[in-house]
Amino acid sequence: MPVRNVVNVGLIGFGTVGSGVHHLLERNGSIIGQRTDLDIRIKTICDLDTARVKAKAPGAAVVSEWKKIVADPEIDTVVELIGGIDPAKSIILESLSAGKNVVTANKKLLAEQGQEIFALANDGRAALGFEAAVGGGIPCIAALKSGLVGNRVMSVMGILNGTTNYILTRMQEESLSFEDALSDAQARGFAEADPTFDIEGYDAGHKIAILSMIAFNKKIDYKAISIEGITKIGSFDILYAREMGYRIKLLGIGKRAGDRLDIRVHPTMLPVRHPLASVQNEFNAVMFTGDMTGPVSLNGRGAGSNPTASAVISDIVQIAGKAGCPGGAIRFRGDASYIQPGERLSRYYMRVHTEDSPGILAKIAGVLSGYDISIASVIQKESDMPHVPLVIMTHAAHEEGLFKAVREINAFDFVEGDATVIRVEDYVSDGADDE
Amino acid sequence: MPVRNVVNVGLIGFGTVGSGVHHLLERNGSIIGQRTDLDIRIKTICDLDTARVKAKAPGAAVVSEWKKIVADPEIDTVVELIGGIDPAKSIILESLSAGKNVVTANKKLLAEQGQEIFALANDGRAALGFEAAVGGGIPCIAALKSGLVGNRVMSVMGILNGTTNYILTRMQEESLSFEDALSDAQARGFAEADPTFDIEGYDAGHKIAILSMIAFNKKIDYKAISIEGITKIGSFDILYAREMGYRIKLLGIGKRAGDRLDIRVHPTMLPVRHPLASVQNEFNAVMFTGDMTGPVSLNGRGAGSNPTASAVISDIVQIAGKAGCPGGAIRFRGDASYIQPGERLSRYYMRVHTEDSPGILAKIAGVLSGYDISIASVIQKESDMPHVPLVIMTHAAHEEGLFKAVREINAFDFVEGDATVIRVEDYVSDGADDE
Numbered sequence: 018m019p020v021r022n023v024v025n026v027g028l029i030g031f032g033t034v035g036s037g038v039h040h041l042l043e044r045n046g047s048i049i050g051q052r053t054d055l056d057i058r059i060k061t062i063c064d065l066d067t068a069r070v071k072a073k074a075p076g077a078a079v080v081s082e083w084k085k086i087v088a089d090p091e092i093d094t095v096v097e098l099i100g101g102i103d104p105a106k107s108i109i110l111e112s113l114s115a116g117k118n119v120v121t122a123n124k125k126l127l128a129e130q131g132q133e134i135f136a137l138a139n140d141g142r143a144a145l146g147f148e149a150a151v152g153g154g155i156p157c158i159a160a161l162k163s164g165l166v167g168n169r170v171m172s173v174m175g176i177l178n179g180t181t182n183y184i185l186t187r188m189q190e191e192s193l194s195f196e197d198a199l200s201d202a203q204a205r206g207f208a209e210a211d212p213t214f215d216i217e218g219y220d221a222g223h224k225i226a227i228l229s230m231i232a233f234n235k236k237i238d239y240k241a242i243s244i245e246g247i248t249k250i251g252s253f254d255i256l257y258a259r260e261m262g263y264r265i266k267l268l269g270i271g272k273r274a275g276d277r278l279d280i281r282v283h284p285t286m287l288p289v290r291h292p293l294a295s296v297q298n299e300f301n302a303v304m305f306t307g308d309m310t311g312p313v314s315l316n317g318r319g320a321g322s323n324p325t326a327s328a329v330i331s332d333i334v335q336i337a338g339k340a341g342c343p344g345g346a347i348r349f350r351g352d353a354s355y356i357q358p359g360e361r362l363s364r365y366y367m368r369v370h371t372e373d374s375p376g377i378l379a380k381i382a383g384v385l386s387g388y389d390i391s392i393a394s395v396i397q398k399e400s401d402m403p404h405v406p407l408v409i410m411t412h413a414a415h416e417e418g419l420f421k422a423v424r425e426i427n428a429f430d431f432v433e434g435d436a437t438v439i440r441v442e443d444y445v446s447d448g449a450d451d452e
Numbered sequence: 453m454p455v456r457n458v459v460n461v462g463l464i465g466f467g468t469v470g471s472g473v474h475h476l477l478e479r480n481g482s483i484i485g486q487r488t489d490l491d492i493r494i495k496t497i498c499d500l501d502t503a504r505v506k507a508k509a510p511g512a513a514v515v516s517e518w519k520k521i522v523a524d525p526e527i528d529t530v531v532e533l534i535g536g537i538d539p540a541k542s543i544i545l546e547s548l549s550a551g552k553n554v555v556t557a558n559k560k561l562l563a564e565q566g567q568e569i570f571a572l573a574n575d576g577r578a579a580l581g582f583e584a585a586v587g588g589g590i591p592c593i594a595a596l597k598s599g600l601v602g603n604r605v606m607s608v609m610g611i612l613n614g615t616t617n618y619i620l621t622r623m624q625e626e627s628l629s630f631e632d633a634l635s636d637a638q639a640r641g642f643a644e645a646d647p648t649f650d651i652e653g654y655d656a657g658h659k660i661a662i663l664s665m666i667a668f669n670k671k672i673d674y675k676a677i678s679i680e681g682i683t684k685i686g687s688f689d690i691l692y693a694r695e696m697g698y699r700i701k702l703l704g705i706g707k708r709a710g711d712r713l714d715i716r717v718h719p720t721m722l723p724v725r726h727p728l729a730s731v732q733n734e735f736n737a738v739m740f741t742g743d744m745t746g747p748v749s750l751n752g753r754g755a756g757s758n759p760t761a762s763a764v765i766s767d768i769v770q771i772a773g774k775a776g777c778p779g780g781a782i783r784f785r786g787d788a789s790y791i792q793p794g795e796r797l798s799r800y801y802m803r804v805h806t807e808d809s810p811g812i813l814a815k816i817a818g819v820l821s822g823y824d825i826s827i828a829s830v831i832q833k834e835s836d837m838p839h840v841p842l843v844i845m846t847h848a849a850h851e852e853g854l855f856k857a858v859r860e861i862n863a864f865d866f867v868e869g870d871a872t873v874i875r876v877e878d879y880v881s882d883g884a885d886d887e
Binding site (some may be wrong): 139152155286292312334437438445 | 456470472476478479480483484486487489519570574583587589590591595597598599600601602603633664665666668669670671672673675676678684685686688689692695696698700703705709710711712714715716718720721722723725726727732742743744745746747748749750751752753758759761762763765766769770782783784785786787788789790793795796802803808819827831841843846872874875876877878879880881
C-alpha cells in the first residue's frame with residue numbers, strides 16, 4: 018500500500034449536508050483512498066447542537082465554537098455547511114486568511130457577498146471549493162470552470178431549484194393547481210414550511226449569479242438580476258403549453274447581450290425537444306453553451322444529503338490533489354471478472370414474423386414459458402401479408418433462457434427468418450443507494 | 453498583469469482535432485490566460501503532411517518526425533492526436549518516460565492496450581489526460597473521475613457513438629430504413645465511407661471500456677465486452693418501440709453484477725422518460741449512477757473538431773494547474789454591465805381571460821401590432837363561462853413593448869384580471885459558434 022496523504026477536515030455545521038459528508042466518508046472512505054491516495058479524516062465537527070453530532074458521529078471530536086476549528090493548526094481544510102451570511106462569512110474569510118482551504122455549499126453568501134471571499138481565494142494562499150453550492154450532486158461547477166475552460170461561454174441556464182421543478186412537474190403530470198402541488202411538495206419534504214425563498218425564485222437567483230460569474234468572468238451584482246417566481250403559473254398555462262408543444266420550467270438564465278449581460282430567473286416555455294424540458298420532479302439540470310462545445314447539459318439530483326455530500330468530497334479531493342497528490346491516470350484494484358452474458362437479467366423486446374394462422378401465439382408463448390419467461394405485452398395486427406410481425410415484450414428473464422427460447426422459436430416452420438431481440442434498459446431515478 | 457505560466461505543447465497529428473486545437477488557442481487563448489494564468493503555446497506541430505500544417509498554422513514550427521517532439525526539452529506537454537495503436541503507443545510511452553505530460557484522444561489505444569500507459573502515468577512522473585477520448589466536448593471523464601470520486605459507482609452507460617445515434621434518429625423521425633439512414637449519414641459527413649467501426653459498435657465498445665475502468669477501478673479486457681451493432685434494427689422495431697413508449701438507442705453499458713462486472717454494447721429499448729432516450733442526432737450522452745449522487749447524466753456533442761479540441765485544452769489546463777498554477781476561485785475582469793429587461797428579445801406566451809364576444813381578438817391583436825408584436829398562434833376555445841381564456845404565442849419582440857402592450861390589454865373592460873406572460877426559450881443545438 019502506498020503511503021496515504023492525510024487531509025484533516027474541520028466540519029462546521031452538522032445538518033443535512035454535514036451529516037451526509039460524515040456518512041459518505043464512513044461508507045466510501047476506503048474507495049476514495051484507493052482512487053486518490055488521500056485519507057480524508059473529519060478531525061473536528063462544530064455544531065451548536067453537540068448532542069445530535071455525538072449521536073450520529075460517535076467517534077468525532079465535537080465543539081460548539083467555530084473559532085476552535087479555524088485556530089487548530091492541524092486542520093488543513095474547513096468545510097462550511099451552516100449557510101447564511103453570518104457567521105459563515107467570517108468563518109470562510111478567517112479560514113482562508115489562516116491558509117486553510119475552504120469548501121462550502123453556501124450559495125447565498127457567494128452570490129450576495131462573494132467578492133471579498135473570491136479575492137482572498139485568488140491570492141493563492143488557500144483554495145476555495147463550492148461545487149456543492151449549485152446543482153447538488155451534479156458536478157456542474159467543475160464542468161463549467163474546468164471542462165469548458167477553453168470556451169467563450171455564450172450562455173448558461175438551468176433548472177436550479179428542485180422545489181419549484183417538483184411543483185411544476187406535479188401541475189403538469191396530475192393537473193394539480195399551484196396550491197395543491199405546493200402542499201404535496203411540502204408533504205413530501207421537497208418544500209419548506211415557508212416556501213417563499215424557493216417559489217419566488219431567490220434560490221435560483223443565487224445559483225445563476227454564481228454560474229454567470231464563472232461563465233463570463235465578471236463580478237455580478239445579485240441585486241441586478243431580474244427574478245420572477247412561479248406563483249402566477251396556473252393549470253391553464255401548463256395545459257396550453259403542452260398543447261402547443263412546450264413545457265413550463267423555472268429557469269435561471271445568464272446570456273451575453275453584446276458587451277453586456279442578461280441575467281434573470283423566470284418561468285420559461287421550453288419546446289419539448291429542449292434538453293431542459295424533460296427534467297422532471299426534484300431533479301436539477303444546467304445547459305452551458307460554449308463557442309467550441311456547443312450546448313453541454315448536465316442533469317441530476319440538485320439537493321439532498323448524499324448528492325450534496327458527494328460534491329463536498331469532490332472539492333476536498335480536487336483541492337488536496339493540487340497540494341501534492343500525484344495526478345495519476347486510473348488506479349486499478351486488479352483485473353475485472355465478468356458475468357457470462359447468459360446470466361444477465363433483463364426485459365426483452367422480440368419481433369418475429371410468422372404465418373397468420375391460429376394457434377401460433379400459443380406455441381410461441383409455450384416455448385417462452387418453458388424457459389420461465391413471462392410475457393408482459395403482445396402486439397399482433399391484422400395484415401394481408403403472408404407473414405405478419407408478432408411483437409412480444411417480456412418480463413425480466415435471464416439471457417441464457419431467452420436465447421435458447423429464441424432458437425426454438427426460429428426453428429418453427431411457421432416462422433420466417435430469425436427473431437429480432439432487443440434488450441430493455443429501465444430507468445430507476447432513485448439511484449442504487451440502499452443505505 | 454500577473455506573470456503567466458507558459459505551457460509548451462508539442463502537437464502530434466494535425467487532422468480534424470489537431471487543427472481544432474490550434475484554432476481554439478488562436479481564438480480563445482487570451483480568455484484562457486485570463487482565467488488560468490496559463491499561456492498555452494503550440495511550440496511544434498508534427499504531421500506527415502507538413503504542407504497542410506503550414507497552410508493552416510503559418511507561424512508554427514513543423515516537423516514530420518514525432519521523435520523530435522519527444523526529444524525537445526522545452527516541450528512539457530505532448531498532445532497525441534494521430535489515433536490508432538502504432539506509433540501512438542510509442543509516442544505516449546516515450547513521452548511519459550521522458551517526464552512529459554500527455555494528452556490524448558486515442559480511445560482505441562487506451563481501451564485495447566492502455567494498461568502499460570496507465571501504469572506509467574500512475575507512477576507520478578508525468579500526467580495523462582484523456583478527456584477527449586470519450587464524449588468529445590462533454591466533460592464526462594472529469595465528471596466521473598473527479599465529480600463522483602466519493603461514490604461507489606453502480607453503473608455507467610451512454611450513447612457513445614454519434615454516427616449510430618444519427619442513423620437511429622433518422623430511422624425514428626423519418627421512418628427511413630437502416631440503409632437509407634446510413635446513406636444520409638454518409639452524405640452529411642456523420643458516417644465514414646466504411647462505417648463498420650461505428651455501426652458494429654466497436655467505437656462504443658472502446659468508450660465503455662474506458663468509462664468502466666474509471667467507474668470500477670478494475671482492469672478491463674476489451675475482448676471480454678459483448679458488442680452488438682445496429683445493423684439488425686428494422687423500421688418495424690423503431691415503430692413498435694414508439695408504440696410501446698420506448699426508443700431504441702445503441703448503448704454502451706457497464707454495471708456491477710455482485711463482485712463481477714457486466715460490460716456490453718447493444719441496441720437498447722429505453723422508456724421515453726429515460727434521460728438517454730431523448731438524445732437525438734449526432735449528440736452523445738452518458739449516465740453515471742453513484743451510490744451518493746443517484747443518476748447524473750451529461751449530454752453534448754460527442755465528436756467534431758471544436759468540441760474535441762475543447763476537451764484537449766481542458767486536460768492541458770488541468771494538468772498544468774497541478775504543476776503549479778494556484779487554484780484560484782474565479783478570476784474577474786471587472787464588473788458586469790447589464791441590459792435593461794426591456795431590451796430583451798424573446799417570443800412570449802400570453803394568457804388573458806376575456807368576455808366571449810365578437811371583436812375582442814381584433815382589439816387585442818391591434819394593441820400588439822401597435823408595438824410591432826406579431827402573433828404566431830392563437831388558441832381560443834368555445835366555452836360557456838362568462839370569461840374565456842385567450843392564449844397567444846407571439847413572434848420575437850422586445851420586452852419593453854410587450855409589457856406596455858400588456859398594460860393596455862389589462863385595461864380593457866372586457867378583460868378579467870391581468871394577463872399571464874411567460875417567456876419562451878428556444879433551443880439551438882448548433883451552439884453559438886460563428887467561426
